[in-house]
Amino acid sequence: MELIGFSIALFLAGAALARASPSPRSTQERCSRVAFKKLPATAQNVAFTHPPSPNNVTEILDFLAQSVREGVETNGTQTVSGEFTINGVYCKPTGHHKDRNTLQLLVHGITYNSTMWGGYGLDDRYNWHKYANADGYHTLAIDRLGQGLNTRTLDPLNVIQPALHVEAIHQLITAVRTDSPKNALDRGFNKIAYVGHSFGSMIGTSIALNHPGDATALVLTGYSTTIDFRVIQSIHLEPAAAHSPARFPGVAPGYVVFASESERESAFYGGAYDPDVAQHDFAYEDVLTAGEFAAQAVLFQPAVGYTGNVLAVTGADDIIFCPLGGVASCETILRETGDAFYPNASSFEVYAPADTGHDLTLHYSVPTTLAKVHQFLGKHF
Ligand SMILES: *[C@@H]1O[C@H](CO)[C@@H](O)[C@H](O)[C@H]1NC(C)=O
Numbered sequence: 032m033e034l035i036g037f038s039i040a041l042f043l044a045g046a047a048l049a050r051a052s053p054s055p056r057s058t059q060e061r062c063s064r065v066a067f068k069k070l071p072a073t074a075q076n077v078a079f080t081h082p083p084s085p086n087n088v089t090e091i092l093d094f095l096a097q098s099v100r101e102g103v104e105t106n107g108t109q110t111v112s113g114e115f116t117i118n119g120v121y122c123k124p125t126g127h128h129k130d131r132n133t134l135q136l137l138v139h140g141i142t143y144n145s146t147m148w149g150g151y152g153l154d155d156r157y158n159w160h161k162y163a164n165a166d167g168y169h170t171l172a173i174d175r176l177g178q179g180l181n182t183r184t185l186d187p188l189n190v191i192q193p194a195l196h197v198e199a200i201h202q203l204i205t206a207v208r209t210d211s212p213k214n215a216l217d218r219g220f221n222k223i224a225y226v227g228h229s230f231g232s233m234i235g236t237s238i239a240l241n242h243p244g245d246a247t248a249l250v251l252t253g254y255s256t257t258i259d260f261r262v263i264q265s266i267h268l269e270p271a272a273a274h275s276p277a278r279f280p281g282v283a284p285g286y287v288v289f290a291s292e293s294e295r296e297s298a299f300y301g302g303a304y305d306p307d308v309a310q311h312d313f314a315y316e317d318v319l320t321a322g323e324f325a326a327q328a329v330l331f332q333p334a335v336g337y338t339g340n341v342l343a344v345t346g347a348d349d350i351i352f353c354p355l356g357g358v359a360s361c362e363t364i365l366r367e368t369g370d371a372f373y374p375n376a377s378s379f380e381v382y383a384p385a386d387t388g389h390d391l392t393l394h395y396s397v398p399t400t401l402a403k404v405h406q407f408l409g410k411h412f
Pocket residue numbers: 080106107
């Protein structure tokens with residue numbers, strides 16, 4: 032079912048590309064599904080003092096509500112260790128531009144998966160891969176653990192947590208950098224640009240802190256250190272399996288989704304966008320896990336010691352990460368984010384696209400955003 036959805040998206044994107052330009056490579060030739068299998072990872076996950084019982088929906092939803100209202104009590108850490116598979120979409124440069132021998136690693140936010148970076152095949156302008164590939168970059172959009180094509184059988188509370196995401200992605204980067212047998216790409220890369228959206232950006236900051244050699248540069252989108260938790264508190268969640276039994280059959284209730292289309296639209300969209308995109312976004316939303324949500328406080332630590340180059344890009348109408356609204360105030364918030372969380376970065380640049388909400392790659396301003404991001408990257412790769 033999901034695979035069919037994906038090939039249709041690829042087909043549509045390919046068709047649009049063929050119409051737009053006589054590109055030497057269509058999306059189908061450029062992009063392929065890859066799986067990094069059995070990546071070994073060990074993480075110090077949070078141990079919750081009063082965890083919900085794993086099958087009691089009321090307790091899980093109360094626990095999540097409490098975690099964003101006042102936080103939940105924790106009792107140290109617990110070691111989680113295993114071998115994990117991470118699926119993704121890998122696309123190569125188109126040949127318009129010389130190969131920069133650089134991999135952009137694209138990491139999605141909560142309730143999304145790797146397909147978000149392709150713009151769902153709705154319109155080529157939302158396709159990050161296409162723009163980056165035409166500018167000489169390789170792109171790898173991954174599904175974070177528990178999301179996209181990755182298994183949803185892992186414990187959503189104790190196993191799928193921010194610390195494990197950080198270590199699993201670090202292992203993937205190590206496999207790519209050393210071109211080890213675990214590398215699922217057809218070559219290794221020693222230049223990596225980590226590109227995150229939202230929760231993916233928060234994870235990027237934790238990777239920069241814990242593994243500062245992993246990313247040569249970071250692009251943090253839909254991100255800042257000034258977060259309006261009232262927006263997040265107002266969002267109703269429900270178990271994915273109850274919300275959409277056809278898409279998430281038998282998935283444990285600790286895997287949850289947004290329950291309301293209007294709440295999702297007002298949290299993630301703002302300014303100028305196509306309402307059909309927001310509608311599609313809700314109809315095909317992916318999951319978040321109780322553990323990644325409830326333990327997110329571990330991601331609020333400065334990346335002291337990270338000495339690469341960083342660009343923060345957040346929509347001026349992103350009501351979660353730029354709650355004051357407006358380009359000037361948003362760019363001020365982003366500069367403060369750099370001062371607070373990236374004290375040792377070689378450079379920290381900011382950009383706040385006007386008339387743009389949280390899902391900035393799915394708004395009408397996306398061509399300018401992509402141009403600004405690639406202007407920044409062009410200085411460093
Ligand atoms: C905290 O964890 C320790 C070690 O696992 C355990 O002995 C203790 O009972 C826990 N404390 C609470 C309050 O749950």
